[in-house]
Amino acid sequence: MSALFESRDLVIPGDVLYEGRIRTGDNTYLRQGKVYASRIGLVEYGRGMVSVITLEAGYNPLVGDTVVGDVVDIELGRWNVDIDASVAAHLNVPDAIDAPFRPDIVMPDILDIGETVVAKVVDLDRWRTPILSILGRDLGKVEEGFTIRITPSKIPRLIGKQGSMVKMILKETGCDILIGQNGRILINGEKREQEDIAVKVIGKIDREAHTTGLTNRIQEYIKRLKEEFD
Amino acid sequence: MSPRKKKKKWNRVDGRDFNELRPLKIESGVLPNADGSAYIEMGKNKIMVGVFGPREMHPKHLSRPNMAVLRCRYHMAPFSVDPRRSPAPSRRDNEISMVMRYALEPAVFLDRYPRSVIDVYAEILEADGGTRCASLNAASVALVDAGIPMRDLVVSCAAGKYDGQLVLDLGDHEDQEGEADVPLAYMPKLDMVTLLQMDGILSPKEFDGCISLALEGCQKIYETQREALKKKYEVEEEEKKD
Numbered sequence: 001m002s003a004l005f006e007s008r009d010l011v012i013p014g015d016v017l018y019e020g021r022i023r024t025g026d027n028t029y030l031r032q033g034k035v036y037a038s039r040i041g042l043v044e045y046g047r048g049m050v051s052v053i054t055l056e057a058g059y060n061p062l063v064g065d066t067v068v069g070d071v072v073d074i075e076l077g078r079w080n081v082d083i084d085a086s087v088a089a090h091l092n093v094p095d096a097i098d099a100p101f102r103p104d105i106v107m108p109d110i111l112d113i114g115e116t117v118v119a120k121v122v123d124l125d126r127w128r129t130p131i132l133s134i135l136g137r138d139l140g141k142v143e144e145g146f147t148i149r150i151t152p153s154k155i156p157r158l159i160g161k162q163g164s165m166v167k168m169i170l171k172e173t174g175c176d177i178l179i180g181q182n183g184r185i186l187i188n189g190e191k192r193e194q195e196d197i198a199v200k201v202i203g204k205i206d207r208e209a210h211t212t213g214l215t216n217r218i219q220e221y222i223k224r225l226k227e228e229f230d
Numbered sequence: 231m232s233p234r235k236k237k238k239k240w241n242r243v244d245g246r247d248f249n250e251l252r253p254l255k256i257e258s259g260v261l262p263n264a265d266g267s268a269y270i271e272m273g274k275n276k277i278m279v280g281v282f283g284p285r286e287m288h289p290k291h292l293s294r295p296n297m298a299v300l301r302c303r304y305h306m307a308p309f310s311v312d313p314r315r316s317p318a319p320s321r322r323d324n325e326i327s328m329v330m331r332y333a334l335e336p337a338v339f340l341d342r343y344p345r346s347v348i349d350v351y352a353e354i355l356e357a358d359g360g361t362r363c364a365s366l367n368a369a370s371v372a373l374v375d376a377g378i379p380m381r382d383l384v385v386s387c388a389a390g391k392y393d394g395q396l397v398l399d400l401g402d403h404e405d406q407e408g409e410a411d412v413p414l415a416y417m418p419k420l421d422m423v424t425l426l427q428m429d430g431i432l433s434p435k436e437f438d439g440c441i442s443l444a445l446e447g448c449q450k451i452y453e454t455q456r457e458a459l460k461k462k463y464e465v466e467e468e469e470k471k472d
Contacts, residue, residue, distance in 0.1 A: 012459050013374055014382030014419035027379065029339075036419070038339060038379040040459055055463065056377030058265070058284060086284035086298070086346035127345070153377065210463055 011037040025051025059152040059182040061130040065121045068180035077101045095133035116142040145188030150206040152183035157209040173198045256458035258375045266376025270368035274358035279368040281376040287347035298343035302330040306354040333415040333425035339379040359402035386415035387447035389440040414444040
């Protein structure tokens with residue numbers, strides 16, 4: 001009945017985190033009365049539960065997530081969208097044009113293969129395929145800007161507490177930044193330099209997500225980058 | 231030279247002790263475009279492993295409805311051996327790919343990602359005996375780096391018999407000239423063996439000796455793997471202080 005690590009220690013898969021009865025949180029598993037880590041990350045003990053805040057993980061779609069994806073295929077009545085999950089997501093016609101599917105709809109005119117969309121996960125079907133919708137504010141086809149990728153498990157760090165980190169980056173760089181929960185980030189700035197700063201800053205957050213005092217360090221980093229460009 | 235005389239001042243070809251590993255170096259996260267990757271140098275072996283996925287499986291009919299498929303590809307580069315070998319996958323490559331898959335499958339939570347595939351590509355850049363073990367060591371580091379849920383790391387090491395003596399981690403010469411070779415893969419925290427092969431002839435006693443020798447080697451390699459995984463995050467902490 002004991003914790004075998006300190007909170008926020010780096011653990012790797014197979015590490016025994018706890019011996020005894022306890023609730024198992026994210027990225028852990030129970031085997032023969034012991035709790036093991038299943039991903040690399042920082043261990044967290046708290047409130048009768050042990051979990052691992054992972055540093056590396058793919059995207060696991062959840063209902064309500066805003067995601068950025070590419071249309072990879074058009075089938076009868078739906079688009080297949082690559083959102084970096086383990087399976088491609090479905091975007092059905094009624095979720096894209098707010099009208100039922102009719103055979104005379106020319107689907108590539110609405111969305112063509114290779115185009116990028118900002119969408120919301122509205123459902124997971126019975127095979128856990130994500131169902132998307134682009135009806136709603138700030139959703140739909142992306143007309144301008146470009147996307148970059150970071151590890152999806154680091155998105156919460158990029159957003160920060162109550163959006164503090166992303167608000168600061170928006171203010172400092174002046175770019176439009178849209179964060180998809182799947183690790184794809186849409187950037188659109190007026191000037192090339194602003195976009196460069198945003199890309200560099202997001203890259204730095206991706207690399208240093210597990211460290212403390214990140215917001216202050218990023219603020220200094222932006223200041224330094226700005227001076228370089230001036 | 232009589233065998234007895236040789237045994238007295240017995241030494242391995244590269245001057246190692248019988249239970250000594252070759253110099254080992256592992257690095258994780260070396261390929262920016264792969265989801266996870268690792269590079270290993272085990273003696274003169276140089277191997278790069280990239281992991282992709284979990285992603286949609288193509289061709290789709292090969293996917294499984296209840297779990298992910300682990301697809302391994304072991305490939306020796308044409309320049310990895312002397313003389314040059316054909317780059318086409320040989321029977322040996324295909325078999326080692328399969329053996330790697332069998333050794334890694336028990337460690338991965340495949341049931342978390344139905345209808346998808348996890349690809350593991352091991353490219354042998356330079357070969358010097360024991361490539362399947364080295365590939366497995368790198369592959370398990372790369373899988374962790376890709377964020378794929380795992381029960382434990384897989385550590386792999388060979389032991390064998392060379393010149394009448396049980397030895398650990400055989401090199402290319404010992405592998406070819408020796409009497410027997412036992413590659414073994416092992417999950418150290420769960421204490422489970424996931425791969426056990428034997429090439430050559432050993433008595434039951436010698437076989438037991440080989441296994442305990444290989445397990446001992448695995449423990450040492452495990453420490454290096456841990457360090458490799460942790461190092462990726464330590465470097466950044468040093469940067470932070472600047």
